[in-house]
Amino acid sequence: NAGVMQNPRHLVRRRGQEARLRCSPMKGHSHVYWYRQLPEEGLKFMVYLQKENIIDESGMPKERFSAEFPKEGPSILRIQQVVRGDSAAYFCASSPSTPGTGEKLFFGSGTQLSVL
Amino acid sequence: TQLLEQSPQFLSIQEGENLTVYCNSSSVFSSLQWYRQEPGEGPVLLVTVVTGGEVKKLKRLTFQFGDARKDSSLHITAAQPGDTGLYLCAGTSGTYKYIFGTGTRLKVLA
Numbered sequence: 001n002a003g004v005m006q007n008p009r010h011l012v013r014r015r016g017q018e019a020r021l022r023c024s025p026m027k028g029h030s031h032v033y034w035y036r037q038l039p040e041e042g043l044k045f046m047v048y049l050q051k052e053n054i055i056d057e058s059g060m061p062k063e064r065f066s067a068e069f070p071k072e073g074p075s076i077l078r079i080q081q082v083v084r085g086d087s088a089a090y091f092c093a094s095s096p097s098t099p100g101t102g103e104k105l106f107f108g109s110g111t112q113l114s115v116l
Numbered sequence: 117t118q119l120l121e122q123s124p125q126f127l128s129i130q131e132g133e134n135l136t137v138y139c140n141s142s143s144v145f146s147s148l149q150w151y152r153q154e155p156g157e158g159p160v161l162l163v164t165v166v167t168g169g170e171v172k173k174l175k176r177l178t179f180q181f182g183d184a185r186k187d188s189s190l191h192i193t194a195a196q197p198g199d200t201g202l203y204l205c206a207g208t209s210g211t212y213k214y215i216f217g218t219g220t221r222l223k224v225l226a
Contacts, residue, residue, distance in 0.1 A: 042204055042216035091158050107158030
């Protein structure tokens, strides 16, 4: 039973390019979350999606960032016109249902984005 | 805005020593989780506490949720090099949105 799969593990982009980060949740999980982690910091919530729906994108910058979770295929976090400040580790997590108290989140290994 | 502060930020100890890591907030959480994260990997859940005053044990790790559900601690007995990593607490008020602490980076020297 594969865990949460993220790819690529490492992504290098030049300023102004686009970055696409992919996340395949665990089998049977229909809820996906994206978090960003800067060096020496904790994780910051970005967006919560269910299949074909964005539930909460309050943690995601309104410009240049977008996320989707189509009916078929992985969830995609897209960053347009990247800047150096976008360099960070981006983690995806999934859960089987709407998490309430104590629901377990399963995290992927992350994508390390470096913007030159 | 809910914030979770962890202390200490960094901790370097010798194998066999005991240690306690703290997670504090001015906000009340309905549940709190502790994760361990190793370099280049995602966080892995260690435990979830939901009741004020609750104590949970996981081998040499003891987790406690404060009576008022605003703070938590993680105590490790006889630390081993394999305990090395970043320890994160994360709290929720009952929704999907987990607030993560800033983390405690632990290094256990052999």
